[in-house]
Amino acid sequence: MPEIVVISGKGGTGKTSLTAAFAHLAGRPVICDLDVDAPDLHILLDPVRKRSEDFVSGHEAVIDPTRCTGCGQCAQACRFGAIVPDGPRYRVDHLRCEGCKVCVTICPAHAVDFVPRHCGEWYVSDTRFGPMVHARLFPGQENSGRLVSLLKTEARRIAEETGRELILSDGSPGIGCPVISSLAGATLAVAVTEPTPSGRHDLERVTALCDHFRIPVAVVINKCDLNPGEAERIAATALARGHALAGRLPHDPVVVTAMVARKAVTELPETPFAASLREIWRTIETLAGQRTRSASRA
Amino acid sequence: MIVSIASGKGGTGKTTVSASLASIWDAPVVAVDLDVEEPNLHLFLRPELSPPEVVNIEIPVLNEAACSRCGACAEVCQFKAIAMLGDTPLVFPEMCHGCGGCLRVCPTEALSPGTRELGSLMRGRAGRIEFLMGRLRVGEAMSPPLMRAVKAALSALIAGAPRDAVVDAPPGVSCPAVSAVIDADIVLLVAEPTPFGVHDFRLAVEAFTPLGKPLAVAVNRAGIAPAEEAGLRTFCRGRRLPILATIPYDRAIAEGYARGRLVADLSPGLRATFTALRDGLRAHYAKEAVHA
Numbered sequence: 225m226p227e228i229v230v231i232s233g234k235g236g237t238g239k240t241s242l243t244a245a246f247a248h249l250a251g252r253p254v255i256c257d258l259d260v261d262a263p264d265l266h267i268l269l270d271p272v273r274k275r276s277e278d279f280v281s282g283h284e285a286v287i288d289p290t291r292c293t294g295c296g297q298c299a300q301a302c303r304f305g306a307i308v309p310d311g312p313r314y315r316v317d318h319l320r321c322e323g324c325k326v327c328v329t330i331c332p333a334h335a336v337d338f339v340p341r342h343c344g345e346w347y348v349s350d351t352r353f354g355p356m357v358h359a360r361l362f363p364g365q366e367n368s369g370r371l372v373s374l375l376k377t378e379a380r381r382i383a384e385e386t387g388r389e390l391i392l393s394d395g396s397p398g399i400g401c402p403v404i405s406s407l408a409g410a411t412l413a414v415a416v417t418e419p420t421p422s423g424r425h426d427l428e429r430v431t432a433l434c435d436h437f438r439i440p441v442a443v444v445i446n447k448c449d450l451n452p453g454e455a456e457r458i459a460a461t462a463l464a465r466g467h468a469l470a471g472r473l474p475h476d477p478v479v480v481t482a483m484v485a486r487k488a489v490t491e492l493p494e495t496p497f498a499a500s501l502r503e504i505w506r507t508i509e510t511l512a513g514q515r516t517r518s519a520s521r522a
Numbered sequence: 523m524i525v526s527i528a529s530g531k532g533g534t535g536k537t538t539v540s541a542s543l544a545s546i547w548d549a550p551v552v553a554v555d556l557d558v559e560e561p562n563l564h565l566f567l568r569p570e571l572s573p574p575e576v577v578n579i580e581i582p583v584l585n586e587a588a589c590s591r592c593g594a595c596a597e598v599c600q601f602k603a604i605a606m607l608g609d610t611p612l613v614f615p616e617m618c619h620g621c622g623g624c625l626r627v628c629p630t631e632a633l634s635p636g637t638r639e640l641g642s643l644m645r646g647r648a649g650r651i652e653f654l655m656g657r658l659r660v661g662e663a664m665s666p667p668l669m670r671a672v673k674a675a676l677s678a679l680i681a682g683a684p685r686d687a688v689v690d691a692p693p694g695v696s697c698p699a700v701s702a703v704i705d706a707d708i709v710l711l712v713a714e715p716t717p718f719g720v721h722d723f724r725l726a727v728e729a730f731t732p733l734g735k736p737l738a739v740a741v742n743r744a745g746i747a748p749a750e751e752a753g754l755r756t757f758c759r760g761r762r763l764p765i766l767a768t769i770p771y772d773r774a775i776a777e778g779y780a781r782g783r784l785v786a787d788l789s790p791g792l793r794a795t796f797t798a799l800r801d802g803l804r805a806h807y808a809k810e811a812v813h814a
Contacts, residue, residue, distance in 0.1 A: 233560050235693045236533010240718060261694035262530050262725055264718040282600060303621050305670075319700055319733075324621030325600050363729030364700040369663065397532040397693050398559035401663040420780040421565035422537060429560060432660045451780035475776065477746075483717045484747050 225383055226411040226512040227376075227391040229258070231434075233426030235397035237416045238446040241479050242501070243394040244268040244488040246414075247353040249505040250390050254383045255351060257358040258406040259396040260344065260371045268486055271349030271356045279344040279359065279374070281367040282323040285316045291335035298327035298336060319364050343367050346375060348382065353488075355382050368396075372405035390512075397426075399433045411519070412512045413439045414470065418447040419454035427458065431467060441467040442511050444504055447475035468511055471504035473497060523807055524676075524687040526556075526706035528730065530722030532693035534714040535742035535769070538779060539799075540690035541566035542786035544651050546796045550685035551651055554676055556702040557692040558641060558656035558665045566784055569646030569653035577643050577656070577671045579620040579664070583636035584613055595624035595633060620667060640668040643675055652679065665692070666701045673705055695722075695729035708736045708807045710766070710799075714743050715751035723754065727761060736810035738803060739763050743771040766802035767795050 230243045243265060247255045257265040285306075287298070292313040299307040299314055306320035307327060316327075316336075328336045343366070346359035357379045359371055379391045395406045407413060413434045417427040427443070434441045443462040448455040455472060462469050476497040482489040490498045527540045540563055544553040555563040564571070582595070582604065591609040603617035604624055615638050625633045639659050646653040656672040658665050676687055691702035703709045709730055713723040723739075730737060739758055744751060758765055769775070769785065769792070778788045786796040 232532075234533060234562070235531060236714075261696040261699075262532075262722040264531070264721060267717050267721055301622070301626070319704060322619050322621065323600055324619060324623055325598060326621050326623040326626065329598060329623065329627065361696050363695045363725070363732075364697060366697045368696050398665075398698075399660060400559045400658065400665045400698065403559075404661075404663050418780075421782045422560075422562040425562060425565055426560040429660055436661045447776075447780075450777055454780065475773070480716055480746055484750065486717070 225389065225391065226516045227393070227409060228412050228414060228508065228512050229393045229395050229406050229410045230414045230416060231395040231403060231406070231430055232397060232416045233399065233430035234417070234422050237418045237423060238479065239416050240264045240268070240394050241483060241489060242416055242444065243392065245490040245501050246505055246508070247392055248488040248490045249502060250392055252388045253354050253390045253392040254379045254388045255354055255356040256375055256379045256391060256393040257356070258372045258375060258393045258402065260359045260361045260368050260402065261396055263358055263360060265394045266358055268483065268488060269351040269353065269356060270486060271351045271358065273347050273349045275348040277346050278342055279346050279371050280340050281343050281370050282341045283325070283338045284318055284321045284323050284341045285327050286337045286339055287313070287315055288335050288337060289313055291333050293333045293335070295332065298331055301326050301330055322366065344371060346371065348378065354388065355386065357382065369401040369405035372402050373408070399429050403430070403433065407434060407437050407439050410439050411515045412508065413441050414444060414508055415441055416444045416446055417458060419445060419451040419458055424454060424458055431465065440511070440515055442470040442508055443467055444470045445472045448472040449474045470507045471500060473500050523708065523804065524689060524706045525803055526689040526691050526703040526709045527712060528691040528699060528703050528709055528726060529693055529712045530695055530726030531714060531719050534712045534719055536712050537562045537566065537690055538785050539710070539712050539740055539742070540688050542784050542796045543800060544688045545784050546786050546793065546800060547686065547688065550683070552676060552679055552685060552687045553651050553653050554672065554687055554689040555655035556669050556672055556689055558658045558668050558672070559692060561655045561657055563690045564653065564655055566782060567648040567651060567653060569648035569651070571644045571646035574642035574644050574657070577640045577668050578637035579618070579640050579667050580622065580635045581615045581618040581620065581638045582613055582624045582633040584611055585632050585634065586610065588630050588632035590630045590632070592629060594627045594629065598623045598627045616663065619664070640664065643671055665698045669698065669701050695725050700729065703730060704733060706735060708738065708803055710738050710740055710803065712740050712742050713754055715741060715754045716747050717750055720750050720754050724757065727763070736806055737763055738806050739765045740767040740769065740799060741765055742769045744768045746771040764802065764806055766806065767799040769795060
């Protein structure tokens with residue numbers, strides 16, 4: 225089954241607005257918001273929650289002040305600077321604790337408890353375009369990669385159970401842990417960029433990441449008229465690196481109009497922007513279909 | 523004073539604000555790029571950079587001959603970086619957080635410290651602005667340890683001679699974003715008055731308020747969605763978050779940015795916006811520091 229992940233490197237290039245339109249245009253997708261850190265897709269898709277689950281992952285250290293003798297061995301051993309003096313004793317700064325258990329293991333007074341970490345929540349919902357799997361990582365939490373993997377597993381299960389034909393995911397910015405997790409097993413990465421110094425620079429890094437994991441890339445250049453020369457250079461670079469060019473979109477206020485209306489831009493009365501987006505979606509579907517067929521032959 | 527520029531949502535203008543703020547700063551200042559996954563500040567400040575310094579994380583290296591196959595290392599590891607394959611430990615270096623737990627518990631000293639490259643630290647200078655950035659290796663998943671190395675370099679600079687810092691943080695509100703603002707004196711949130719922007723701004727306020735640091739706001743692309751902006755301003759009033767700058771939604775600014783220009787250089791009015799932001803940050807910090 226094709227799995228399409230929309231990424232960008234740089235934030236704010238239009239991933240979520242485009243994903244909402246693709247969800248509208250796709251036939252029978254399961255929709256996944258993998259930007260668990262700052263999810264926004266639900267704002268456009270208005271999901272009705274069917275199921276809500278706690279995301280508990282890893283542990284954190286908690287020093288019991290009644291047992292702590294203040295010897296400080298834990299603070300010396302902690303590589304994360306997470307153990308700080310608190311009067312004559314010590315306490316754990318939970319925002320810095322990575323849950324490695326070293327302090328728990330070495331404390332001579334057995335004063336450090338190791339408690340499961342409730343990092344967030346995840347949901348299965350219905351939307352007007354199909355089922356949606358999404359989540360919310362609590363502020364400052366780690367393990368976003370594990371949560372992304374969990375959402376993908378759930379999306380695959382729903383797709384199989386309901387006979388849906390595509391998993392469409394909105395990814396997160398950057399090239400780190402959650403992005404790496406979102407790319408695992410993807411059929412096609414759609415990289416949305418803009419012709420700005422940051423857009424170009426970040427696209428190069430995120431597509432290098434896709435190359436590293438051998439995920440095929442289709443580039444969409446959004447806001448292409450902000451700097452047409454740069455847009456052409458980005459297009460040429462993409463093709464030279466063996467990436468597909470799915471298309472170009474202008475810098476158009478209709479994107480914000482759609483966002484304010486809580487709609488996909490393709491749901492509004494037809495605009496040139498939406499027409500280009502339909503073309504782009506057809507290209508992406510074709511590319512993903514080719515990849516899926518070649519993968520099933522292999 | 524260390525000012526961290528954060529946002530929640532990506533693409534709201536953190537780098538735009540950081541670059542312009544650093545460019546008009548009227549005291550010794552270090553511009554720091556802590557968005558190590560996608561560092562962009564150098565594209566606008568254009569510093570002369572010295573050669574990159576490789577930053578590593580410590581990982582375990584197994585000497586099988588010395589291993590007693592007790593399994594204590596795999597048991598202590600919380601990150602699935604060591605697994606027992608039959609009775610032999612197998613190390614997965616890319617999963618390792620560098621806590622050193624396995625080396626501590628190994629009874630036969632069969633594990634020794636090795637390294638995994640996280641990325642690089644770069645130092646430079648753009649005119650009178652000192653510059654520091656981290657750049658994550660493509661394929662590396664963990665940004666916080668590299669950010670710690672960049673922050674340590676900043677602390678060393680400040681310890682050498684007091685100066686201010688303008689820190690460009692990564693987007694989001696999870697561990698990398700919190701790690702970027704946790705050592706700041708004041709956090710400036712760049713808010714975009716769109717439905718996505720306001721939603722993520724509220725997440726950021728929720729995430730950063732418990733840190734107990736003064737928070738202030740810069741509204742970027744003001745005028746793009748008036749009803750959302752009114753909601754944003756009401757929310758800020760309710761939370762007593764001062765709005766220290768308002769940058770209008772203007773195609774000329776977007777085009778200037780697309781050509782790598784500093785927004786503060788585009789017009790005298792925009793320059794005045796950033797000098798007022800600088801003064802506002804100082805005043806807000808001074809006021810909050812008295813309260814603290």
